[in-house]
Amino acid sequence: QTVEMRGFRLCSSKRFVLILLQFSKESGGWFLSSTCSEGFAYDRRGRQCIDVDECRVIPDACRGDMRCVNQNGGYLCLPRGLYSQPYRPEVPALPEPYPDTGVGAGGYPDVSGGAGAYPESFVPGPPRSVEPSYPRVRGTAPCILGYTLAEDGTCNDIDECETNSHHCNPTQVCINTAGGYTCSCTEGYWLIGGQCHDIDECRYGYCQQLCANVAGSYSCSCNPGFVLNPDGRTCQDVDECEEEPCSHGCLNTYGSFMCNCDEGFELAADGTTCMDLDECSFSEFLCQNRCVNTPGSFTCICPPGYYVYEDGRSCEDYNECETGNNTCTVNQVCFNYQGGFTCLDPLQCPLPYVEVSDNQCMCAAENPQCRDKPFTILYRHMDLSSGRSVPADIFQMQATTRYPGAFYIFQIKSGNDGREFYMRQTSNVSATLVLTRPIKGPKVVVLDLEMVTVNNVINFRGSSIIRLTIYVSEHPF
Numbered sequence: 001q002t003v004e005m006r007g008f009r010l011c012s013s014k015r016f017v018l019i020l021l022q023f024s025k026e027s028g029g030w031f032l033s034s035t036c037s038e039g040f041a042y043d044r045r046g047r048q049c050i051d052v053d054e055c056r057v058i059p060d061a062c063r064g065d066m067r068c069v070n071q072n073g074g075y076l077c078l079p080r081g082l083y084s085q086p087y088r089p090e091v092p093a094l095p096e097p098y099p100d101t102g103v104g105a106g107g108y109p110d111v112s113g114g115a116g117a118y119p120e121s122f123v124p125g126p127p128r129s130v131e132p133s134y135p136r137v138r139g140t141a142p143c144i145l146g147y148t149l150a151e152d153g154t155c156n157d158i159d160e161c162e163t164n165s166h167h168c169n170p171t172q173v174c175i176n177t178a179g180g181y182t183c184s185c186t187e188g189y190w191l192i193g194g195q196c197h198d199i200d201e202c203r204y205g206y207c208q209q210l211c212a213n214v215a216g217s218y219s220c221s222c223n224p225g226f227v228l229n230p231d232g233r234t235c236q237d238v239d240e241c242e243e244e245p246c247s248h249g250c251l252n253t254y255g256s257f258m259c260n261c262d263e264g265f266e267l268a269a270d271g272t273t274c275m276d277l278d279e280c281s282f283s284e285f286l287c288q289n290r291c292v293n294t295p296g297s298f299t300c301i302c303p304p305g306y307y308v309y310e311d312g313r314s315c316e317d318y319n320e321c322e323t324g325n326n327t328c329t330v331n332q333v334c335f336n337y338q339g340g341f342t343c344l345d346p347l348q349c350p351l352p353y354v355e356v357s358d359n360q361c362m363c364a365a366e367n368p369q370c371r372d373k374p375f376t377i378l379y380r381h382m383d384l385s386s387g388r389s390v391p392a393d394i395f396q397m398q399a400t401t402r403y404p405g406a407f408y409i410f411q412i413k414s415g416n417d418g419r420e421f422y423m424r425q426t427s428n429v430s431a432t433l434v435l436t437r438p439i440k441g442p443k444v445v446v447l448d449l450e451m452v453t454v455n456n457v458i459n460f461r462g463s464s465i466i467r468l469t470i471y472v473s474e475h476p477f
Contacts, residue, residue: 039073065183065194079167079183146179171196188216208234225255247273264296288315288477303475305339315477337383338473340442344381353377374450374465381469386441387476395433397449397466402429406455413465415447423449433468441472 036042036049043050054075055061055068062068062077069076143155150156160166160181161174168174168183172191175182185196200218202211207220222228222235229236239257241250246259261267261274268275279298280291287300302308302315309316320326320341321334328334328343335342349361352369356362359379363370382395399408410423410431420439425431433449449466 037073144179169194186216188218206233223255225257245272262296264298287313289475303339305341306475306477315475335381335471337471338385338477339475340471340473342471347379349377374463377465377467379467379469381471383471383473384435384439384441385476386443386473387438388435390435390438392435393432394435394470395449395468396426396430397423397433397451398430399451399453403453403455403460405457406453406460409452409454411450411452413448413450415445420445421447439472442474443472445470445472 039052039054040049041052042048051070051072053070055070058075061075065080066077067080069078142153143149146158146160147155148158157176157178158165159176161176166174166181166183168181171185171189172183173186173196175184185191188199188201189196190199191197198213198215200213201207202213202218206218209223209226210221212219212221220228220233225238225240226235227238228234237252237254239252241252241257244250245257248262248265249260251258251260259267259272259274264277264279265274266277267273276293276295278293280286280293286298289303289306290301292299292301300308300313300315305318305320306315307318308314317336317338318325319336321328321336326334326341326343328341331346332343333346335344347355347358347361349355352367352373353361353363356376361377361379363373363375365375380395384394397410408429410425412421412423412433416422418437418439420435420437422434422436423431424434431451433447439445447468447470449468450463451466452461452463454461
């Protein structure tokens with residue numbers, strides 16, 4: 001029979017000392033048999049049953065914070081802090097039979113041991129010099145320790161936790177058991193040195209990400225971009241893109257997200273909105289003429305007289321004379337130049353010149369008025385881009401009629417007031433007009449390029465003129 005008491009357990013077996021007295025014919029008397037009850041061993045020298053010290057012979061007789069106390073015919077498991085004085089119970093010289101009351105010999109309860117982790121027996125003290133500090137159960141008690149007699153004569157368990165008759169320290173929790181009680185710690189605490197100490201769950205990685213230890217428990221949380229799973233410990237990535245936080249495109253990442261913008265836009269400082277990218281501010285050479293920013297892109301615009309080329313950036317001259325988009329009459333000649341056109345009136349030769357072709361006037365040698373004048377005037381037209389880089393060869397002049405023994409001199413006779421041009425003779429019959437300084441347009445320049453013919457054999461000197469009209473455009477293209 002196992003009985004739980006306040007703070008300890010009594011393990012007793014219904015036993016009694018079986019004393020068999022037999023009469024010996026040889027001795028003519030009686031002798032004590034060597035058959036003893038549980039908890040006793042037969043002593044051959046003394047020829048009697050003596051108590052067995054279970055605290056010494058049974059390994060780990062008591063477990064936990066319990067101390068083993070030997071009893072006559074059994075042992076007790078008692079809390080270590082319950083007693084202040086060492087004590088060894090009195091062992092009777094000779095056990096006598098007792099009625100079957102659940103109480104061992106000598107008036108002590110029969111004990112069969114308890115559970116624990118610290119086996120230890122008391123150090124013997126002076127016999128009967130100190131009164132035991134634990135309750136003693138007399139053989140005449142109707143109920144064992146840890147129980148109380150009810151009115152109906154039955155033994156009821158005493159709830160030491162309810163009656164506050166336990167010896168658990170303030171940090172522990174009392175748990176009532178049959179015939180006794182147990183001191184334990186609540187969840188989140190562990191027992192160290194008889195005291196309940198908080199378990200730091202965060203130290204042992206209870207949480208996947210963030211952990212906050214609290215008394216007796218802990219709390220898990222997640223970093224931004226994650227949400228706590230129903231298990232309360234692990235974290236799940238949040239797909240922020242489902243809430244469409246970006247003004248253009250969104251890319252979910254582990255714990256966060258990234259916004260991207262369409263072509264022609266850039267991400268603002270807030271990381272979510274997209275601002276138009278002003279491509280025109282990147283370079284003044286993005287467009288040949290003028291750049292106009294548009295949402296997500298840009299547009300190149302050309303001045304009047306030009307159109308945007310296939311590359312979308314360059315400006316190409318619009319030939320109004322070829323397309324017929326001009327205002328010239330049928331009697332006029334349409335001349336196209338960069339960025340515009342002009343209508344040339346029919347040639348009218350000044351006197352004493354006469355027209356010999358659509359662009360040439362001649363002064364006859366037999367006419368006395370033509371003696372000091374150029375023999376012919378040839379009319380030419382050309383266009384020139386504004387600010388053209390220099391030096392540049394722009395026009396070539398060559399003698400068409402050659403006389404034996406003659407040589408030729410090429411020069412600019414008029415129109416070169418700004419010294420922008422000069423004639424470079426390339427052979428004895430040709431020369432090139434060279435642009436030496438950039439000219440800003442729009443502007444019209446008229447040059448008289450003279451070719452002087454000299455023949456010393458026949459003592460002849462004459463000249464011809466090319467009247468070159470140059471239309472300088474407003475733009476450098």
